[in-house]
Amino acid sequence: MTRALILLPLAAGALAFLVRDDAARRRLLLWTAALHFLLTALTVWGWAEGGAGFEFFPPGGQAWFAYDPLGLLFLGITSLLFLGASHYAVSYLAGEKRDPGEDAEEGFIFNNAPEAVFTGCLLLFLAAMTAVTASRHMGLLWAMIEATTLLSAPLIYFHRHKRSLEATWKYLLICSVGIALALMGSLFLGAAGLKAGAGLDISGLLAGAAGLDKPLLKAAFLFLFVGYGTKMGLAPFHTWLPDAHSEAPAVVSALLSGALLNCAFLGILRALAVCSAAGLADFAGGVLTLFGLFSVVTAALFMLGQRDYKRMLAYSSIEHMGILSLGAGLGGGAMFGALLGAVSHSLAKAGLFFTSGAVLAAERTKRIADVRGLRRRAPLTAALWLAGFFLITGLPPSGVFLSKFVVLREAVRGGRWWLAGGFLFFLALLFAGMAKVFIQMTFGEREPREGEKPFAEPSGLLLPAAAFFALVLLLGAWLPAWLDSLLRAAAAGGAL
Amino acid sequence: MHTLAELVIVFVILLDLALAVTGSLSTCIRLVAAQGVVAGLLPLLAGGHFQPRAALFAGAIVTLKGAVFPWLLLRARDKSGAGRDVEPLITYPASVLLCLGAFIASSWLGSRLPLPATGVAWIVPASLATIFAGFLLITTRTKAITQVLGYLVIENGIYIFGLALFVEQPLMVELAILLDVFVAVFVMGIAIFHISREFDHIDTAELSELSDWRRGEYGR
Numbered sequence: 183m184t185r186a187l188i189l190l191p192l193a194a195g196a197l198a199f200l201v202r203d204d205a206a207r208r209r210l211l212l213w214t215a216a217l218h219f220l221l222t223a224l225t226v227w228g229w230a231e232g233g234a235g236f237e238f239f240p241p242g243g244q245a246w247f248a249y250d251p252l253g254l255l256f257l258g259i260t261s262l263l264f265l266g267a268s269h270y271a272v273s274y275l276a277g278e279k280r281d282p283g284e285d286a287e288e289g290f291i292f293n294n295a296p297e298a299v300f301t302g303c304l305l306l307f308l309a310a311m312t313a314v315t316a317s318r319h320m321g322l323l324w325a326m327i328e329a330t331t332l333l334s335a336p337l338i339y340f341h342r343h344k345r346s347l348e349a350t351w352k353y354l355l356i357c358s359v360g361i362a363l364a365l366m367g368s369l370f371l372g373a374a375g376l377k378a379g380a381g382l383d384i385s386g387l388l389a390g391a392a393g394l395d396k397p398l399l400k401a402a403f404l405f406l407f408v409g410y411g412t413k414m415g416l417a418p419f420h421t422w423l424p425d426a427h428s429e430a431p432a433v434v435s436a437l438l439s440g441a442l443l444n445c446a447f448l449g450i451l452r453a454l455a456v457c458s459a460a461g462l463a464d465f466a467g468g469v470l471t472l473f474g475l476f477s478v479v480t481a482a483l484f485m486l487g488q489r490d491y492k493r494m495l496a497y498s499s500i501e502h503m504g505i506l507s508l509g510a511g512l513g514g515g516a517m518f519g520a521l522l523g524a525v526s527h528s529l530a531k532a533g534l535f536f537t538s539g540a541v542l543a544a545e546r547t548k549r550i551a552d553v554r555g556l557r558r559r560a561p562l563t564a565a566l567w568l569a570g571f572f573l574i575t576g577l578p579p580s581g582v583f584l585s586k587f588v589v590l591r592e593a594v595r596g597g598r599w600w601l602a603g604g605f606l607f608f609l610a611l612l613f614a615g616m617a618k619v620f621i622q623m624t625f626g627e628r629e630p631r632e633g634e635k636p637f638a639e640p641s642g643l644l645l646p647a648a649a650f651f652a653l654v655l656l657l658g659a660w661l662p663a664w665l666d667s668l669l670r671a672a673a674a675g676g677a678l
Numbered sequence: 679m680h681t682l683a684e685l686v687i688v689f690v691i692l693l694d695l696a697l698a699v700t701g702s703l704s705t706c707i708r709l710v711a712a713q714g715v716v717a718g719l720l721p722l723l724a725g726g727h728f729q730p731r732a733a734l735f736a737g738a739i740v741t742l743k744g745a746v747f748p749w750l751l752l753r754a755r756d757k758s759g760a761g762r763d764v765e766p767l768i769t770y771p772a773s774v775l776l777c778l779g780a781f782i783a784s785s786w787l788g789s790r791l792p793l794p795a796t797g798v799a800w801i802v803p804a805s806l807a808t809i810f811a812g813f814l815l816i817t818t819r820t821k822a823i824t825q826v827l828g829y830l831v832i833e834n835g836i837y838i839f840g841l842a843l844f845v846e847q848p849l850m851v852e853l854a855i856l857l858d859v860f861v862a863v864f865v866m867g868i869a870i871f872h873i874s875r876e877f878d879h880i881d882t883a884e885l886s887e888l889s890d891w892r893r894g895e896y897g898r
Contacts, residue, residue, distance in 0.1 A: 246850070319848070321852075321854075322850070322854060325851060325857075328858040329861075332858065332862055342872070342876075344887065345888060347869070347872055347873055348888055351882070352888075354862075354869060358829055359813075359828075359832065362833065369836070370843070372843065372845030372846075373794065376843075376844060382845070398792060424888075
């Protein structure tokens with residue numbers, strides 16, 4: 183099953199480069215996404231039925247790729263997100279074909295990358311992310327995370343113009359160099375386990391954690407944290423993130439924010455689990471808490487005075503990555519909050535990026551100041567845009583609310599009042615900053631532009647967003663038993 | 679038996695310094711290739727007895743770093759019409775001083791780290807200094823090609839560091855990492871080609887349209 187999950191998108195991706203008919207290629211994308219989701223659902227179902235004796239993860243086994251609850255959770259997010267993204271992408275690509283080319287901001291004409299390359303990279307990107315969630319070896323995990331960088335770079339450069347190229351270059355270089363540090367970290371980890379003969383296999387590391395060399399393990403964690411933290415978009419290593427998210431097509435931004443950042447977080451969680459098992463939970467947790475809070479602060483400060491609404495969403499992703507890191511760092515019940523946050527943030531943010539694509543189609547600009555009175559021109563889009571705002575900022579009932587609340591409660595319970603206070607203050611600041619933008623864009627008035635035609639709202643772009651928003655809402659109101667136990671098992675596997 | 683390996687380590691350090699002073703882009707590309715080749719041969723020189731697996735892997739590294747990468751990068755240089763010079767942001771003497779400083783700091787750090795004894799003198803300081811030289815290339819040289827070279831130098835440094843720590847990775851993992859590096863250079867090469875076409879130059883210091891504070895004008 184694990185093998186099929188990785189090989190299916192790999193084969194489909196290779197095939198997509200060869201298929202010349204657009205319609206056939208789009209069908210291939212839809213079917214692969216649906217089949218991948220079906221396989222994922224079967225795997226999760228198998229886990230829920232089989233419990234601890236789940237056959238795909240033999241304890242002590244030396245498999246390259248296998249699933250434990252933590253990997254399974256992130257696989258579920260990735261696969262669900264890709265299912266929505268594939269439907270969005272098909273509508274989007276059809277629209278781009280009819281009407282290619284004029285830049286929304288500077289008005290120059292540009293070409294798109296060939297659709298075959300875009301679809302092929304999209305599918306290969308899914309294969310790499312699936313492999314990340316299944317990797318049972320720290321070296322292999324590194325190789326797969328780096329592969330996600332390389333395969334998503336062509337996606338950011340779909341619109342071939344200067345700004346997207348600049349974003350792609352920064353993304354490639356900063357992430358490749360940053361992640362090279364994580365390779366150093368893996369080597370340190372290997373050296374720490376040399377005497378104990380622990381190797382770099384995750385099961386072996388966890389089993390032999392007591393015998394690991396402590397100073398080397400600390401060095402390993404720091405390098406892994408900085409390396410994967412760069413990819414995850416934690417401040418101050420986040421500089422590539424706003425550029426890439428604002429210049430990529432909306433569907434790619436959604437996948438980067440909702441799936442890719444989580445994959446990097448998984449890398450950090452693997453390192454954290456080893457540290458916890460070796461009795462360094464306080465040290466590792468301290469690092470995660472510090473940088474988590476710093477990311478929330480950074481996001482809040484950059485949110486104020488933001489002029490581009492896709493960049494604003496990108497900074498909101500940095501905020502949420504900060505919350506995940508904070509939750510993982512606090513440990514205990516907060517870890518559960520962080521993982522629930524990963525699920526609900528992915529869905530809500532992907533939905534918002536999908537909607538931002540429809541806003542861009544309606545208004546032809548990414549400047550916040552130029553979008554006013556969206557509810558007149560595109561009422562459905564405006565309603566979803568506003569709904570997404572309520573969900574992402576964590577107004578109840580929303581899965582995001584639940585996760586923020588749990589993290590906050592754990593901070594208070596641990597007696598860390600300054601931390602809880604600072605966290606709450608900057609969350610309020612973020613809420614205020616985003617509220618201003620969303621309300622101005624949705625309501626407000628503006629003169630009709632010259633030659634502006636009435637806008638037909640693209641249902642293909644809005645439906646996936648609406649579906650994701652409904653799921654986030656559902657998560658806040660009702661957590662199904664199987665998801666609850668998966669989250670608990672994953673939280674136990676991520677850190678102690 | 680380690681004398682030969684130690685000689686190679688000295689050579690790696692000298693190549694770092696040479697990279698810091700070289701002003702010619704094509705020479706830089708060849709220096710990085712030479713460093714990759716000697717780093718790839720290092721396990722064979724230090725290992726003692728012959729192992730077919732190690733020899734095979736070393737062969738793959740030497741082919742990739744010694745032949746394929748320089749060919750790709752020289753092609754990218756010609757196609758993108760990049761000039762002959764590397765155009766550093768700081769002077770060459772300053773680059774050398776920084777490199778020497780990094781080497782001294784690495785020696786100190788190498789003696790402080792509780793690493794397993796390697797038997798090959800200077801291997802840890804040399805690897806750390808090489809990583810630093812890579813960062814130096816990325817931050818103080820403006821062309822996109824020199825940034826790729828910097829990335830490769832960092833990768834060489836990390837590879838040597840892995841040898842120094844005796845961390846034996848399974849062949850599949852080593853190959854996956856090598857494949858990543860290959861694809862990275864390949865994708866970056868394509869990006870360089872596009873940058874030269876869009877911007878008529880490959881000076882990354884000019885890639886500054888995207889930022890938070892000048893957003894309103896979009897750099898115009």
